[in-house]
Ligand SMILES: C=C1C[C@]23C[C@@]1(O)CC[C@H]2[C@@]12CC[C@H](O)[C@@](C)(C(=O)O1)[C@H]2[C@@H]3C(=O)O
Ligand SMILES: O=C(O)CCC(=O)C(=O)O
């Protein structure tokens with residue numbers, strides 16, 4: 001196994017706060033469709049308010065997540081190791097990536113949830129599985145709504161071309177619960193002993209990456225840490241808002257929109273004093289789904305930017321690479337190939 005060599009990141013360019021586009025789903029539909037498409041093109045990230053996921057559904061999921069991470073390590077490890085599903089602490093994926101994070105990665109089929117819930121809690125496994133089922137169902141509905149709005153905004157003939165992939169019973173959606181414990185950056189360690197990745201008073205919880213799936217629906221508590229990369233070496237902090245969902249374009253969406261939408265690289269840093277908790281729902285197609293650009297988004301006399309592939313092929317490539325590697329590049333066509 002390759003072990004990640006921690007790179008100090010103290011010399012990066014300014015990190016400032018950004019107000020991501022805020023999409024109000026209660027606004028007039030044609031306005032919403034335009035604003036979402038614009039946000040996916042300009043930032044690859046946006047926030048959603050008036051999203052229809054009830055406070056109770058979110059609070060129940062968050063309570064269950066909090067109680068799980070508050071358990072003694074030996075109990076949490078009963079749900080591990082993450083292979084890729086299950087409980088993981090500091091190790092991310094199979095290629096030696098590390099971060100100051102503990103997490104629970106869940107395949108969202110109710111049967112799998114029921115099974116893993118038993119390893120999470122003997123006495124209240126049903127409460128845990130009900131909270132996860134209710135949350136994933138509500139967030140999937142929100143994702144479908146967003147994907148349909150995007151289909152309309154892009155004016156593609158079949159506006160359900162994206163949403164039908166995640167409505168499919170065999171959709172490969174994943175739920176990730178992340179907990180970043182508070183970590184004080186110890187100045188005394190600057191002589192070289194403390195080599196773990198850090199930025200000012202923070203450490204890297206979840207290193208730089210793009211999300212492989214179609215769309216990610218992320219919700220966090222009120223502790224910041226999420227940063228997005230607008231250009232190489234420039235990071236912008238996203239202000240946390242527990243009442244909103246932060247949505248981002250994944251690699252699949254970049255491929256299906258022929259590069260019109262961007263799957264932006266992002267990372268999460270720890271806070272020195274407070275725990276960050278985030279819950280990410282990754283909307284993915286079924287394993288055998290063929291991913292290719294929607295024909296209307298490819299210019300006449302050109303081939304699509306990426307070669308067609310199945311989600312299973314892409315996932316396999318993802319797991320064979322490091323967290324920060326650019327996976328979509330493996331499927332990119334050469335410039336000479338694109339012009340017919
Ligand atoms: C190092 C890795 C962890 C990851 C799979 C990978 O090989 C590269 C992508 C990583 C990522 C990032 C977004 C999601 O959190 C995730 C579940 C995913 O689908 O791709 C993780 C993977 C993981 O933690 O298993
Ligand atoms: O915790 C966060 O805010 C980001 C997590 C993330 O990017 C991921 O789980 O893929």
Ligand SMILES: [Fe+2]
Pocket residue numbers: 209210211266
């Ligand atoms: Fe991510």
